[in-house]
Amino acid sequence: MDKRIVGIVCGTRPEIIKLAPVYHALRGQEELCVIWVHTGQHGDMAADMLRSFGITPDEQLCRKGTSLEEFSVECRSQLDALMARQRWDFCIVQGDTESAFLGALTAFYRRIPVGHVEAGLRTYNLERPFPEEGLRQMISRITNMHWAPTERARAALLREGIEPEKIVLTGNTVVDAQQWICDKHGIRREGPASQGHILVTAHRRENWGEEMAQTFHAVADIARAFPQRRVLFPVHLNPVVQRPAHEILDGLDNVKLVAPLDYLGMQQALVNAVLLLTDSGGLQEEAPTFGVPTLVLRHETERPEAVEAGCARLVGPKRDAIVREATRLLQDEAAADAMRKVSNPFGDGQAARRIADEVMTRLVVRADAAAIAA
Numbered sequence: 041m042d043k044r045i046v047g048i049v050c051g052t053r054p055e056i057i058k059l060a061p062v063y064h065a066l067r068g069q070e071e072l073c074v075i076w077v078h079t080g081q082h083g084d085m086a087a088d089m090l091r092s093f094g095i096t097p098d099e100q101l102c103r104k105g106t107s108l109e110e111f112s113v114e115c116r117s118q119l120d121a122l123m124a125r126q127r128w129d130f131c132i133v134q135g136d137t138e139s140a141f142l143g144a145l146t147a148f149y150r151r152i153p154v155g156h157v158e159a160g161l162r163t164y165n166l167e168r169p170f171p172e173e174g175l176r177q178m179i180s181r182i183t184n185m186h187w188a189p190t191e192r193a194r195a196a197l198l199r200e201g202i203e204p205e206k207i208v209l210t211g212n213t214v215v216d217a218q219q220w221i222c223d224k225h226g227i228r229r230e231g232p233a234s235q236g237h238i239l240v241t242a243h244r245r246e247n248w249g250e251e252m253a254q255t256f257h258a259v260a261d262i263a264r265a266f267p268q269r270r271v272l273f274p275v276h277l278n279p280v281v282q283r284p285a286h287e288i289l290d291g292l293d294n295v296k297l298v299a300p301l302d303y304l305g306m307q308q309a310l311v312n313a314v315l316l317l318t319d320s321g322g323l324q325e326e327a328p329t330f331g332v333p334t335l336v337l338r339h340e341t342e343r344p345e346a347v348e349a350g351c352a353r354l355v356g357p358k359r360d361a362i363v364r365e366a367t368r369l370l371q372d373e374a375a376a377d378a379m380r381k382v383s384n385p386f387g388d389g390q391a392a393r394r395i396a397d398e399v400m401t402r403l404v405v406r407a408d409a410a411a412i413a414a
């Protein structure tokens with residue numbers, strides 16, 4: 041039998057992280073030809089991530105224009121040309137980005153089955169996160185295999201009427217990615233957990249403007265209140281984040297604003313943190329692996345598992361609440377310790393293997409059985 045062609049479409053930093061373990065698991069299967077398509081949605085940040093995971097894209101699309109609209113139109117037509125040229129048997133996308141949606145949509149029109157990694161995350165509020173909530177719901181409507189990271193995500197898909205046999209509970213591949221990088225580079229905490237730095241990240245579109253400024257003022261308040269405590273903030277490259285971050289935080293001796301870190305650098309920064317302040321989806325899922333208490337700088341989260349398990353708190357992008365909770369955790373060692381002890385509710389590091397098993401069953405085992413029967 042000819043090799044089955046599996047295309048992986050992705051373009052942003054978090055997608056690369058979460059699809060890298062799937063790529064490596066599928067590349068190990070000799071019956072498959074796996075094609076990594078980089079849409080170019082993120083530039084430098086994506087290049088760092090691809091390097092971190094030893095991935096060279098097989099197909100690199102050419103990003104045109106700076107707006108999301110221009111990117112979208114051009115990416116869709118380049119993806120269609122690619123899928124017309126190569127006869128894909130399966131298309132894999134992850135999460136909720138424009139690249140993921142365009143990959144799924146193009147495959148749908150080309151009648152190529154779609155597999156969705158991290159399926160079933162929901163806030164059911166199309167404004168928050170925007171546009172991700174809309175994109176992931178639309179992807180779910182045209183997906184053939186839904187890989188749900190948690191029981192909650194699986195339940196959401198079932199409630200939406202998706203047949204149970206099309207949903208597989210896998211765990212989140214981000215835990216696999218962390219294990220991969222830790223095994224490869226021997227990442228471990230340097231010094232006691234309570235002595236670590238405060239790690240900050242913020243970039244979500246729905247917080248741009250006043251709420252993001254509130255968040256950065258809160259970081260400044262905390263830095264002034266705890267002058268011995270170092271604050272590390274890798275600042276997203278988007279000028280909408282860069283500008284207020286520098287305006288509000290430059291000049292504080294214990295605050296270090298740095299460029300985005302590669303994955304190895306970020307995991308080392310995370311394992312050494314006493315506290316994480318973030319609006320990032322991926323970091324909310326990664327922090328429990330290293331037992332880092334987390335304050336979520338959003339009004340709601342599609343990842344409430346960490347809040348329910350007790351290792352994260354939803355404080356919103358609100359200055360007072362952030363300062364109050366951070367102060368409490370920095371002063372109350374028992375409260376911080378209770379959060380550190382919770383194990384990761386998002387996965388066990390085996391998600392990519394489960395996904396690869398499903399792809400193999402669908403494309404190879406069942407196809408072989410059909411050929412024998414014919």
Ligand SMILES: CC(=O)N[C@@H]1[C@@H](OP(=O)(O)OP(=O)(O)OC[C@H]2O[C@@H](n3ccc(=O)[nH]c3=O)[C@H](O)[C@@H]2O)O[C@H](CO)[C@@H](O)[C@@H]1O
Nearest residue numbers: 054055135136137169172274300301302303306320321322
């Ligand atoms: C609405 C929403 O929540 N959408 C999410 C969004 O992703 P996000 O919010 O998780 O995005 P980021 O924060 O950019 O990335 C995080 C990753 O990047 C690593 N990192 C970060 C800073 C750095 O300096 N160096 C790094 O290495 C970090 O460890 C982590 O793994 O899109 C994803 C794709 O669909 C979705 O899954 C996901 O729903």
